[in-house]
Amino acid sequence: MVCDDNARWLHGYLDGELDLVRSLEIEEHLKTCPECSQELRRHQTLRKAFRSSALYERAPRGLEARIRASLANEAGGVEAATADAGGEVRPPTDAKVVSMPISPRRVALNWIAIAAAVLLAAFIGWRLIPRSDNYTRGELTAQEIVASHIRSLQPGHLMDVQSTDQHTVKPWFNGRLDFAPNVKDFAEQGYPLVGGRLDYVTSRSVAALVYQRRQHLINLYEWPEESSSDQAVRAVSLQGYNMLIWRRGGIYYCAVSDLNPSELREFSQMMQQ
Amino acid sequence: MAEAMDTAREAGRPDSQAGARFEQLVMPHLDAAYNLARWLVRNQHDAEDIVQEAYLRAFRFFGGYHGGDARAWLLKIVRNTSYTFLEKRRPGELAEEFDEKIHVPERDTTDVETALVQSVETRMLQDALAELPVNFREALVLRELEGMSYKEIAEIMDVPMGTVMSSLARGRAKLRELLLQGRGKEGLRGLR
Numbered sequence: 001m002v003c004d005d006n007a008r009w010l011h012g013y014l015d016g017e018l019d020l021v022r023s024l025e026i027e028e029h030l031k032t033c034p035e036c037s038q039e040l041r042r043h044q045t046l047r048k049a050f051r052s053s054a055l056y057e058r059a060p061r062g063l064e065a066r067i068r069a070s071l072a073n074e075a076g077g078v079e080a081a082t083a084d085a086g087g088e089v090r091p092p093t094d095a096k097v098v099s100m101p102i103s104p105r106r107v108a109l110n111w112i113a114i115a116a117a118v119l120l121a122a123f124i125g126w127r128l129i130p131r132s133d134n135y136t137r138g139e140l141t142a143q144e145i146v147a148s149h150i151r152s153l154q155p156g157h158l159m160d161v162q163s164t165d166q167h168t169v170k171p172w173f174n175g176r177l178d179f180a181p182n183v184k185d186f187a188e189q190g191y192p193l194v195g196g197r198l199d200y201v202t203s204r205s206v207a208a209l210v211y212q213r214r215q216h217l218i219n220l221y222e223w224p225e226e227s228s229s230d231q232a233v234r235a236v237s238l239q240g241y242n243m244l245i246w247r248r249g250g251i252y253y254c255a256v257s258d259l260n261p262s263e264l265r266e267f268s269q270m271m272q273q
Numbered sequence: 274m275a276e277a278m279d280t281a282r283e284a285g286r287p288d289s290q291a292g293a294r295f296e297q298l299v300m301p302h303l304d305a306a307y308n309l310a311r312w313l314v315r316n317q318h319d320a321e322d323i324v325q326e327a328y329l330r331a332f333r334f335f336g337g338y339h340g341g342d343a344r345a346w347l348l349k350i351v352r353n354t355s356y357t358f359l360e361k362r363r364p365g366e367l368a369e370e371f372d373e374k375i376h377v378p379e380r381d382t383t384d385v386e387t388a389l390v391q392s393v394e395t396r397m398l399q400d401a402l403a404e405l406p407v408n409f410r411e412a413l414v415l416r417e418l419e420g421m422s423y424k425e426i427a428e429i430m431d432v433p434m435g436t437v438m439s440s441l442a443r444g445r446a447k448l449r450e451l452l453l454q455g456r457g458k459e460g461l462r463g464l465r
Contacts, residue, residue: 007442008438008439008442009438010442011438011441011442011445012423012438015416015423015438015441017422017423017434017438042449043445046445046448046449047417049398050398050417050418051417053394053395053398053399054395055395055398055399055402055417055418056304056308056418057307057308057311057312057320058304058307058308059303059304059306059307059324060307060317060321063303063307063321063324063325064300064303066321066325067303067324067325067328067329070325070328070329071328071329071332074329074332074333075292075332
């Protein structure tokens with residue numbers, strides 16, 4: 001059965017752990033396979049049950065105090081040993097402290113004083129931060145890219161380096177990225193390069209190159225991907241924008257624009273040559 | 274009293290910076306540490322001892338912590354401490370073999386199954402999770418209760434990321450199977 005192979009990947013998809021291309025593949029498979037869709041829904045239900053239930057085991061009262069006491073004891077022991085080894089001379093009044101490990105209770109009080117505020121702050125922070133695992137990484141990436149594209153169209157956001165010269169744009173990225181983006185110009189074909197900028201998508205820095213086709217702007221995102229077999233172009237449409245995604249020579253390319261699909265494809269073909 | 278505090282503070286000076294960092298980075302994850310230990314050894318008292326031991330180890334080896342996610346760093350220590358405990362006290366649990374065949378119910382029961390899983394009670398889920406082999410239980414706890422990424426889980430369990438995904442796939446399938454069986458027993462009990 002074809003689905004056997006997908007069954008495992010379904011979990012990566014559910015957990016939002018698949019790369020963009022793989023999660024698009026799974027999405028396409030889900031459209032045509034009611035069994036896998038059903039399977040996914042069941043696991044989503046199970047996950048909801050997990051999240052809504054009281055399975056999380058919080059530390060019992062008293063454990064924290066116990067731990068603090070044992071840490072204080074440990075710290076006291078270390079210090080007494082350090083003081084001995086260092087041959088540090090202490091005033092006679094401190095003799096008790098040096099001659100025996102510091103009372104755990106004293107140090108514990110100290111620890112507790114510092115800790116109470118920190119723990120309270122951490123607790124409040126924890127309560128305030130929502131756990132947001134309701135989307136998959138595939139969707140997230142596509143959405144992030146479209147969001148980044150839309151953001152770039154706002155005044156002043158489009159370009160960090162404005163140049164129609166690829167030999168200006170490419171070196172500009174030096175030292176700003178951990179890879180060398182592929183920069184080409186297609187002015188002769190009617191898709192001039194107008195600039196580039198550094199952007200942040202899929203939790204990493206990416207190169208964003210800006211091309212123009214008549215009144216339409218194309219953002220071409222590039223970022224490296226380690227597990228890098230080449231992947232043919234696939235098309236996605238999100239919020240009225242067209243996206244083309246492909247992988248070549250260890251680099252992910254994603255072109256986004258409101259340009260019509262056939263011209264965007266023409267652009268991607270030139271880029272791949 | 275104030276004098277006593279001053280003395281303690283002064284004596285604690287060489288370690289006070291590391292102590293404050295430990296306090297800030299490691300202490301907040303006590304619940305996470307306990308949750309993992311509790312699910313691995315399935316017993317409150319042993320879990321408490323393990324967490325205490327793990328914190329002591331974490332404190333001793335805090336010099337070896339060079340940034341990164343402190344929770345993952347601590348959980349790895351908790352995990353290793355738990356496994357050491359299991360190896361010594363209950364080696365049988367680690368050797369537990371999992372039936373590779375997953376008995377996925379017939380397709381035509383799917384709607385019934387969805388309804389079952391939807392109405393699943395905490396206690397049933399608790400029992401089913403506790404029954405899973407330790408490595409699947411561990412992967413599920415880290416993923417579903419701690420919300421950790423495959424990368425973090427792989428780091429903690431010391432396995433490749435692909436293994437994390439398979440463990441989750443098999444753990445979830447087994448969990449569902451146990452839930453369905455559990456519901457069957459409940460039904461019988463209700464009849465008697």
